[in-house]
Amino acid sequence: MNRYENVVAHSGVEVVSSNKVLKNTYLLLSATLGFSAVMAVVSMVIGVPPIMYIASVIGALVLGIFVLPRTANSSKGIGVIFLITGLLGFGLGSILSLYLALPHGPQVIATAFAGTGIIFLGLSGYALTSKRDFSFMGGFIFAGLMVVVLAMIANLFLQMPALSLAVSGGIILLMSAFILFDTSRIVRGGETNYIMATYGLYLSIFNIFISLLQILGIMGGDE
Amino acid sequence: MEWMQILGLIAGIMMLFILWPAYKHWSANSPKAEKGDWQAAILPLAAVVGLVILLIMSVR
Numbered sequence: 001m002n003r004y005e006n007v008v009a010h011s012g013v014e015v016v017s018s019n020k021v022l023k024n025t026y027l028l029l030s031a032t033l034g035f036s037a038v039m040a041v042v043s044m045v046i047g048v049p050p051i052m053y054i055a056s057v058i059g060a061l062v063l064g065i066f067v068l069p070r071t072a073n074s075s076k077g078i079g080v081i082f083l084i085t086g087l088l089g090f091g092l093g094s095i096l097s098l099y100l101a102l103p104h105g106p107q108v109i110a111t112a113f114a115g116t117g118i119i120f121l122g123l124s125g126y127a128l129t130s131k132r133d134f135s136f137m138g139g140f141i142f143a144g145l146m147v148v149v150l151a152m153i154a155n156l157f158l159q160m161p162a163l164s165l166a167v168s169g170g171i172i173l174l175m176s177a178f179i180l181f182d183t184s185r186i187v188r189g190g191e192t193n194y195i196m197a198t199y200g201l202y203l204s205i206f207n208i209f210i211s212l213l214q215i216l217g218i219m220g221g222d223e
Numbered sequence: 224m225e226w227m228q229i230l231g232l233i234a235g236i237m238m239l240f241i242l243w244p245a246y247k248h249w250s251a252n253s254p255k256a257e258k259g260d261w262q263a264a265i266l267p268l269a270a271v272v273g274l275v276i277l278l279i280m281s282v283r
Binding site: 050051054055057058061062064065104107108111112114115118119122123126130132133134135136137138139140141142143145146149150152153156157169172173176177180212215216219220 | 227245281
């Protein structure tokens, strides 16, 4: 009986702890997404050139590799995640300006935005309600991402539209798998740092949005 | 255009730099999939593919 009570108490503590991480992650995620949107609007108003997008991605990668893991356990981590997401939002603004100049640009942006929201909410809801452990996909997802990044690098020089479409499709699938993977890790207590959890989910949403924009831009007939 | 390629190459190499240790960690430490796990993962991913096709049709 005592043992049973210990098990119940222990799992109860874990559930409360993972619920807290989940709640904090979603709060921080909504705040960072809102901040990114504001920075994207600022960038569009200023009219920054498209090269700013790649520069901001590099800046965000540097912060994500070298600064965020060292500050994620302190309050400085919140500032760093806002810096990263603000930078990515600022870079995104230059891409959105390009799409807005196309005849069906606003429709493509709105569709990509709606699609990203549906994918994120649907997959998060599925991972939360199914309570399955999706961490078995870890090796598969990272191997797939490395293949996609190599294809992306190759396409910088090959400039093949079909390969570009395939890369974007691959990114959407892999980032969708990442949402399942990350959410199930948070729910099951595998990720206990809400700043790192937010960073993972934010990157998945950002990449899905960019890839959807590219696919809809090409398939919508606007090149 | 050359600058875009160079910056893209730097970004790609940095991504590989992040992904390699994560790949090594997860390929060594991922739990084995149990019966029905892959089905449970493929089902929502197939729904994503369906949604993307619908979105493409909506903008054509």
